Amino acid sequence: AACRAKGGAPGFKVAVVGAAGGIGQSLSLLMKMNPLVSVLHLYDVVNTPGVTADVSHMDTSAVVRGFIGQQQLEAALTGMDLVIIPAGLPRKPGMTRDDLFNKNAGIVRSICEGVAKSCPNAIVNLISNPVNSTVPIAAEVFKRAGTYCPKRLLGVTTLDVARANTFV
Ligand SMILES: NC(=O)C1=CN([C@@H]2O[C@H](COP(=O)(O)OP(=O)(O)OC[C@H]3O[C@@H](n4cnc5c(N)ncnc54)[C@H](O)[C@@H]3O)[C@@H](O)[C@H]2O)C=CC1
Numbered sequence: 001a002a003c004r005a006k007g008g009a010p011g012f013k014v015a016v017v018g019a020a021g022g023i024g025q026s027l028s029l030l031m032k033m034n035p036l037v038s039v040l041h042l043y044d045v046v047n048t049p050g051v052t053a054d055v056s057h058m059d060t061s062a063v064v065r066g067f068i069g070q071q072q073l074e075a076a077l078t079g080m081d082l083v084i085i086p087a088g089l090p091r092k093p094g095m096t097r098d099d100l101f102n103k104n105a106g107i108v109r110s111i112c113e114g115v116a117k118s119c120p121n122a123i124v125n126l127i128s129n130p131v132n133s134t135v136p137i138a139a140e141v142f143k144r145a146g147t148y149c150p151k152r153l154l155g156v157t158t159l160d161v162a163r164a165n166t167f168v
């Protein structure tokens, strides 16, 4: 579903992958509010039509489009300047971050294979935990594809740094 914004403004084209989740929905709203963003693609494996409709109702200029399921990943990523990835499982009580690795490693790997194919020059911003392991996975996918550039691969580690400063 496309939104009513006319678009045409210069700016970044941004995809949020995992856009229907707890982090993804707030992040999508913030991106829609950001005047530097001209196009916003919201991708998830569930629930993106509703999230896209809600976010698109905000009266800012970014054009919002929703994409759902693996077969729409390529369309979601094509032409993007920035791909923000909060896709995957969060921890439940009693889980460690290591418990997330098996699931999230595979999810991040397949998304990054899509990035290498459809928007190889995009900046990739990983949020999915364990972020200290998902960033190296992304790096290996991009190296294998011949698209790796360390300046374009970032992980969101602020939370971990704040915790380390508090507890260590
Ligand atoms: N780096 C950081 O500072 C932070 C990292 N996180 C991490 O971010 C991730 C997401 O957290 P929440 O939003 O709370 O979880 P959530 O469960 O609310 O949302 C995750 C979303 O990812 C989607 N998803 C699953 N597989 C996918 C795939 N193959 N492609 C696209 N989307 C897929 C799910 O459908 C869901 O909508 C977790 O791994 C969590 O640990 C969360 C907060 C801070």
Ligand SMILES: O=C([O-])CC(=O)C(=O)O
Pocket (backbone or CB within 6 Å): 090, 091, 097, 129, 159
């Ligand atoms: O990053 C988050 O907010 C989720 C979390 O606390 C963890 O997985 O350690």
